[in-house]
Amino acid sequence: MAMSAQTLPLDSCIRKGKLANGLTYYIRHNDQTPGQADFYIAQRVGSILEQPEQRGLAHFLEHMAFNGTRNFPDGNGGKHSVRNWCERNGIKFGADLNAYTSIDQTVYNISNAPVSKAGVTDTCLTILHDWAGSLLLKDNEIDQERGVIREEWRTRRSRMAAQRMMENAMPVIYAGSKYADCLPIGHIEVVDTFHYDTLRDYYQKWYRPDLQGIIVVGDIDVDQIEAKIRKLFSDNPMPIGAPQRTYYTVPDNKEMIVYTQADNEQPTLNFSLYMKHDAEQRQSRDTREAFLSSYKSRLAMFILRQRLAKLSHEAQPRVMSANCRVGNFYVTTEKDAFALNLGLMPNNPQVGIDAAIEIVEKARRYGFTAAELEHAKVQHTVNIEHRLDNKNKTRNAEYAKNIVSNFCNNEPCMNIEYEAALEAEFSATVTLDDINKTMAEIVDNQNQVCIVFGPTKYDGKPYTMPTSDQLKTWIESAQQREYTNDNTAQQVDPVFMKKLPKKGKILSKRATDNGYTEYVLSNGIKVSARHSDIEPNRLTINMFRLGGRSLYPDTDAPTLQFLNSVVKESGAADFDFLTLEKKRRGKALRVVPYIDAEEEGVKGVCVASDLKTWLQIMYLYLTNPRKDKAIFQNMITKQQSMLRNRNASPNVTYNDSLRVAVYGKRKRTQPLTAERMNEVNFDRIYQIYNERFSNLAGMHLIVTGDIRQDDFDDLLCQYVASLPGKRNSNNDCKPGQYTLNIQNGQVTKVFHKQMITPSAQTNIVYSAPIAYTADTDLKLDVLSQIMRGVYTEKVREERGGTYGVSVDGQFWKYPTDGCSMTVSFRCDPDKYDELLPLIDLNLQRMATEGPTIEQLQKVKEYERKNYQRAVLTNGWWEYVRYHQLREGIDFNRNYLQKVDSLTTDDIRQFCRQLTAPGNRIQVTMK
Structure with a gap:
């Protein structure tokens, strides 16, 4: 480190200290969510420190933290367990109580703890203390957890072929380094057979105070927390002769390293080119100095990504996708790299590599333009200004995440005012020459590593992957080719509308529920506006009307699938999508027109001061969508390429089967195939789009957040009331006759498909015609949470049979009221027959006996606590208003009273209602 290097100051609101035994602590008061706090323990320890006989034990140990500690000796879910205490206090396992293991760190968290309740703060600190040095690691608990880890391994490898290929690539791309074999999931044979003491040795060796950081953020008294930490954690001894924590390096390579692999379950051809740097x-x-270097790199990558984006809009696409970044080399924080990531067209991969490298090479040799740099600076400034606006509304988890990075990786952890001032200074002083030099340093065509994952079949025939020699030749040839500097990018005119539409009128205005004001406009649109400073200078916006795809027959299904993406990517008025992005220079907003299954409209967010621009873009999309045949052809060609190998992934086959089983076999539920792509009609896309938006009467526009009242009414008249609409057009705004509905009766479909990592994947859908109300919706949510806990206990923990059982409930209003509960899990095929009966058995038991008082009380605690957090977001209030307008249901009214009044018999009776009709659809792929 240079002698002149200036260390950036730690956020002045954070109290940082160190105990005599070496333990570090960070405490920050944050009252964004009153009465709640987050508790973390971060360990500078990960899978990189394992010996060969310990591969997978860093991650295994993380699991064991929930299976018995000194003060909570029971296994996961037992009466005296960490999980049981947390859930009794509304801290849900998985959502609030969790942990992760990476290569270099292991982090545990107790989030959203209700510290306003007596004793919660002390107990959370006790749990952190137990995790730090008092895990019991009992033989029987270790053996029980082996099955859970096996199923986590199975789930990861079954879901993505890339996970398996990544494991195989590591020894090649990290040859000669400890990183050659270091992924946290480890070796399954070690997980199955390691001796108990091997895990205990790892724990005692590496879980020690000098490598541990305690982090507490939330509505707490900093002085009190510091005193408690000092008293509680000072007794953890620093082991004598403890080994040094080593950070391992990655060797350089003169010759390009190329790794290629094909996999039967990999549907696409993915290319990554890395250029390593220290x-x-x-x-x-x-x-x-490091922060300045990072700032310049971020600007350079922003500009380069914009140039690469042009490849995604060619009529005859040369790549499926193109992106780039600067950061960690693959999985390590100890080596950086520039990464160029491409989705290649399997029928001509070289042309895609050539196209992308040409863009990168021109940037490396000739740099960028002043207009490109100015645009990048402005967009970066907008992002940090948004964070500055919300400095008092930042959630505990965001602060905790930054502190973990500071403790584990020595990343800066400044307060936002200092960071904003620093970026403003850099923005004013960093020149185009600085960025061009940065680009040339980042992309130096040295120390290169190329990784290509691809399919074994394409278009029904065996696919021949490019060889390592071919790839090396293509890359080096493209990098050495002569290119002319043909980029003359200039700033675009920021004006969206040179001629404004004729204003409409506000006919009436009244206060309505949940703090909203309702406007009725002259064109039949209704606006619901709620002003709040929950999220300063931010608005969430949702315009919707019932109807959507359900109004169109199955013959239009292929066209409807492409409508949203084609319209959005084609742009509006005379501006293509990339031009629209550049025209919104200095403005933070997102505008997304859509036609979904049962509704149509526009969704988005924006900075409050940019509402005018948001409304202008919305107006242009609705009244003057740009028809771009090149964009359409681009999407069709890319989709046809993907579809030629879509069934390579077993998950795709499974999802296709599940959809047909649930909704019935009809053209609308059939998967899109390469042959059916011919049915996608460009003109029909815009015919349907214009039909849906030519008359906007009946639309609801919900605007929630920091509304600037001084010009809000005028903006509504100018850009919303002026939209085409016939106020008395008798638009009843209901979904059409083509709405999908879950099939009644019993369906069981079990089918087999060859898999590289064998598994049995199951979804069971229970449904019933229950009236959709706020009460029934709450009961379904509570039942789903209770059953998730039951299955975690009975299937995951007791049987070690699965990594997790998902339980999701859903209500609907159309075509008739009804609800469903979907239970899904993945397991070893050999355990399937043992585990499957537990799903029905425990649900029927719930319908007969109901939950215990304790089971219900845990969910009630979580619901109360979650509600306190939800009401502090714009999203909650928009959700409430949306459903009030869509279904006539007010989810906010008397919510806590509804939760408090729920009884175990309420849940039992609801479960009986759900299961009584006998509607059960099961789809299993083995």
């Missing part, structure tokens, strides 16, 4: 030394990562 990472910033750990001790200097929190310096001004």
Whole structure:
């Protein structure tokens, strides 16, 4: 580190300290969510420190933290367990109580703890203390957890072929390094057979105070928390002769390393090219110099990504996708790299590599333009200004995440005012020459590593992957080719509308429920506006009307599938999508027109001061969508390429089967195939789009957040009331006759498909014609949460049979009221027959006996606590208003009273209602 390096200051609101035994602590008061706090323990320990006989034990140990500690000796879910205490206090396992293991760190968290309740703060600290040095690691609990880890391994490998290929690539791309074999999931044979003491040795060796950080953020008294930490954690001894924590390096390579692999379950051809660089030394990562370097890299990558985006809009696409970044080399924080990531067209991969490298090479050799740099600076400034606006509304988890990065990786952890001032200074002083030099340093065509994952079949025939030699030749040839500097990018005119539409009128205005004001406009649109400073300078916007795809027959299904993406990517008025992005220079907003299954409209967010621009873009999309045949052809060609191998992934086959089983076999539920792509009609897309939006009467526009009252009414008249609409057009705004509905009766479909990692994947859908009300919706939610806990206990923990059982409930209003509960899990095929009966058995038991008082009380605690957090977001209030307008249901009214009044018999009776009709659809793929 240079002598002149200036260390960036730690956020002044954070109290950082260190105990005599080496333990570090961070405490920050944050009252964004009153009465709640987050508790973390971060360990500078991960799978990189394992010996060969310990591969997978860092991650295994993380699981064991929930299976018995000194003060909570029971296994996961037992009466005296960490999980049981947390859930009794509304801290849900998985959502609030969790942990993760990476290569270099292991982090545990107790989030959204209700510290306003007596004793919660002390108990959370006790749990962290137990995790730090008092895990019991009982023989029987270790053996029981082996099955859970096996199923986590199975789930990861079954879901994505890329996970398996990544494991195989590591020894090649990290040859000669500890990283050659270091992924946290480890070796399953070690997980199955390791001796108990091997895990205990790892724990005692690495879980120690000098590598541990305690983090507490929330509505707490900093002085009190500090005193408690000092008293509680000072007794953890630092082991004598403890080994040094080593951070391993990655060797350089003169010759390009190329790794290719084909997999039967990989549907696409994915290309990644890395150029490795030395990472910033750990001790200097929190310096001004490192932050400046990062700022320049971010600007360069922003511009380069914009140039690469043009490849996604060619009529004859040369790539499926193109992106780039600068950061960690693959999985390590100890080596940086520039990464160029491409989705290649399997029938001509070289042309895609050539196209992308040409863009990168021109940027490397000739740099960027002043207009491109200015645009990048402005967009970065907008992002940090948004964070600055919300400095008092930042959630505990965001602060905790930054502190973990500071403790584990010495990343800067400044307060937002200091960071904003620093970026403003850099923005004013960093020149185009600086960015061009940065680009040339980042992309130096040295130290290169190429990784290509691809399919074994394409278009029904065996696919021949490019060889390593071919790839190396293509890349180096493209990098050495002569290119002319043909980029003359200039700033685009920021004006969206040179001629404004004729204003409409506000006919009436009244206060309505939940703090909203309802406007009735002259064109038949109704506006619901709720002003709040919950999220300063931010608006969430949702315009919708019932109807959507359900109004169109099955013959239009292929066209409807492409409508949203074609319209959005084609742009509006005379501006293509990329031009629209550039025209909104300095403005933070997102505008997304859509036609979904049962409704149509526009969704988005924006900075409050940019509402005018948001409304202008919305107006252009609705009244003047741009027809771009090149964009359409681009999407069709790419989709046809993907469809030629779509069934390579077993998950695709499974989802196709599930959809048909649930909704019936009809053209609308059939998967899109390469042959059916010919049915997608460009003109029909815009015919349907214009039909849906030519008369906007009956639309509801919900605007929630920091509404600037001084010009809001005028903006509504100018851009919303002026939209085409016939106020008395008798638009009843209901879904049409083609709405999908879950089939009644019993359906069981079990089918077999060859898999590289064998598994049995199951979904069971229970449904019933229950009236959709706020009460029944709450009961379904509570039942789903209770059953999730039951299945976690009975299937995951007791049997070690699955990584997790998902339970999701859903209500609907159309075509008739009804609800469903879907239970899904993945397991070893050999355990399927043992586990499957537990799903029905435990649900029927719930319908007969109901939950215990304790089971219900746990969910009630979580619901109360979650509601307190939800009401502090714009999203909650928009959700409430949306459903009030859509279904006539007010989810906010007397919510806590509804939760408090729920009884175990309410849940039992609801479960009986759900199961009584006998509607059960099961789809299993083995």
